[in-house]
Amino acid sequence: MKQLKILIIEDEKLIRWSLEKHLSSKGYKVFSAESGEEGLREFELHQPEIVFTDNKLPQMQGLEVIRKIKSMDEETAIVFMTAFGSIDTAVSAMKAGASEYINKPFSFEEVEVILGNIKQKLAITKEVQLLRRQQKETVTFDHIIGESAALRQIIQLSKKIARTQTTTILLLGESGTGKDLFARAIHYEGSQNTRPFVTINCSSLPESLLESELFGYEKGAFTDAKQQKKGLFEIADGGTVFLDEIGEINMSTQIKLLNVLENRVIRRLGGTAGIPVEIRIIAATNKDLKKAVDEKLFREDLYYRLKVFQITLPALREHKDDIPLLTDYFIKYYNNQFKKNISSIHKSAIELLKKYDWPGNIRELRNVIERAVILETTSVLQADCLPGEIMHLDHGFEVDAIEVPKNYFSSDNTLPPGEIEIPEGGLSLFGLEKQVIKQALDKSENNQTKASKLLRISRDTLRYKIKKYRL
Ligand SMILES: Nc1ncnc2c1ncn2[C@@H]1O[C@H](COP(=O)(O)OP(=O)(O)OP(=O)(O)O)[C@@H](O)[C@H]1O
Ligand SMILES: [Mg+2]
CATH class of the missing domain: 3.40.50.2300 (Response regulator)
Known part of the structure; x- marks a missing residue:
């Protein structure tokens, strides 16, 4: 000190x-x-x-x-x-x-x-x-990256809603699309930003516990209630309660929640007095809530109450044009974290990132970049630091260590005409590809442009494969 x-x-x-x-x-x-x-x-x-x-x-x-x-x-x-x-x-x-x-x-x-x-x-x-x-540093709109039309529109809308203090918001979107990030940014952009932002994952607690967490209880409300306890709605008064995975709450909690939204009053478990609360509720889910309503698992009235302002975050595969920007952002972030000095990412690596489907969305991209930044030893992120499922997209198989049988190819070393027959002992696709590339390079006298034409792949892909197979 x-x-x-x-x-x-x-x-x-x-x-x-x-x-x-x-x-x-x-x-x-x-x-x-x-x-x-x-x-x-x-x-x-x-x-x-x-x-x-x-x-x-x-x-x-x-x-x-x-x-x-x-x-x-x-x-x-x-x-x-x-x-x-x-x-x-x-x-x-x-x-x-x-x-x-x-x-x-x-x-x-x-x-x-x-x-x-x-x-x-x-x-x-x-x-x-x-x-x-x-906390504030990591959660402003400055930390939300994206310039695609889809994202820009959502960011603008969110900033507008942030200015209203108690408007309820429903955030939809697949896992890893940024629901948590947007909820925080909205809270910290608004005038209530000095008040608490409390978050609760509705699927992580059994229903009885969830209710006592949210609403609190009076002394003696149940056997373990030795003392009065304030719930999250009370604690967050003036701020925001983020209800993550709202699709998981049961009917009894749904009714109580509807009551909070309609009357802005909470009642502790075992209590009778209504306690007024001034809070913003942001609910999020990666489930199809409408379907849950149709299946009578989610109350329709609550659904409509929540979706007054609905924001659907797009899957990353729907805004792939944001990938380069996001990648740069994560490289900078992990450079800082791991004391690295990576200045950019190789074009072929970006192409691969753009080809991939990203089922885990931006979270997955973030993890992929984190791993690559750790692995990369040069100052440019190369494709070979990407995980297998992304690196081998253009040929759809995993590299393995099986050696190609030397005697598989005919003596003049050309590919067999027509269908390739797999020999008794099997063959390695890896080895086959390696052989074909080698041939193409021989044929073109190591002219990569010619070789890539022979193979009908881009020069970048060829170069990447040469590096991968150490040819
Ligand atoms: N537009 C973005 N710009 C920068 N980082 C982002 C963006 N969107 C998401 N991220 C990052 O991706 C990760 C996942 O985001 P987040 O936790 O908000 O997703 P989620 O939608 O809440 O996912 P889940 O449904 O699994 O809870 C976080 O590390 C977040 O910071
Ligand atoms: Mg989340």
Whole structure:
């Protein structure tokens, strides 16, 4: 921890001096002032994290000093020093913003206890701020990549909805298309972004637990309810509740949820009082909710209530033109993470990425790039760092280690006319391809353009295969 600065505002010379000496010996950087006004000047000048202030000061009372300091920097920890027995003043000081008070005369042990408390609080505040900032950093619209018409339109729409504070949103789309990402971006774009974003996966909890998580319960609502507990809707008041995999909730929870959406009031389990909540609900699913409605597994009224604003995220195969941009973005991201310095991706590798169908959508692309960045040793991502199912797209088989039988080809080394007969012992397709490419190269006297024409493949594909088969 860096050296903390402490300001002492105290007109009694002896107290000021001894406290100053003690704190300096403990490693703090100490400043002091004899009056309230001087104290405020010193505060502005040095911006200490901690202030000790007396109550009875020349020119300005301690309470006023506290208020002024707090208005300059709300985070400052203030210790109020007061004469023994004046508990009322201590209470007013705490109300004005002091975090601790100490009765005069005090011992250095007491000072140490108080400083211990303050340091702990400062550390927690820092951590919370850091977490908030980190979370915010990863979830703005700046982190949603895509310039295809499909995605641009969705991003614009989402930004618009983000400005309304409590509009319910239904996010649809296959797994890995970015539902989670959009939910967060919408929350952090809106004015409620200082309030909590809570997320719950409806399929991960048994129904009874899901209800108590969402709505909370009163003491005695069921055997284990030893104490009252707030539910997520209450905790997130003013913010957003993200209900992931909404298609999984059962009928009883569906009714309760509908009630929340219609009346903006929740009832804890075992409770009777309605508690008003002001929240935005974002629900998501990769299931066909309409079908669930038709099959009577999902309430129609709830479905229509949720889909007031429906956003369907496209599968990656429907916006393949975003692949280069996304790839660049993930390369940069993993460069940073793994301290690599990959500047670009080879054209043939991008072509392969564009050919692939991406059943796992952007999540899968992200994972593929992560793996490739780890594996690549040059400064350009090459196709051979892509996983097998993508790398072998153009010939549809996996590389294996079987050697081609040397005697399979006829002596003049041309391909057998008509249908190829697989010999008794089988043959390796890998070996066959390798042989054919070798022949094409021989025939064209190593002219790759000619060889690729003979094989009716692109030069890039040929080069890639030459590299793969180490020809
Ligand atoms: N447009 C995008 N730009 C950048 N990254 C994206 C984009 N869309 C998705 N991602 C990334 O892809 C991964 C998967 O996205 P996300 O978790 O939001 O998907 P999901 O739709 O919630 O999937 P599931 O249905 O499996 O929960 C995340 O790492 C996310 O950051
Ligand atoms: Mg998700």
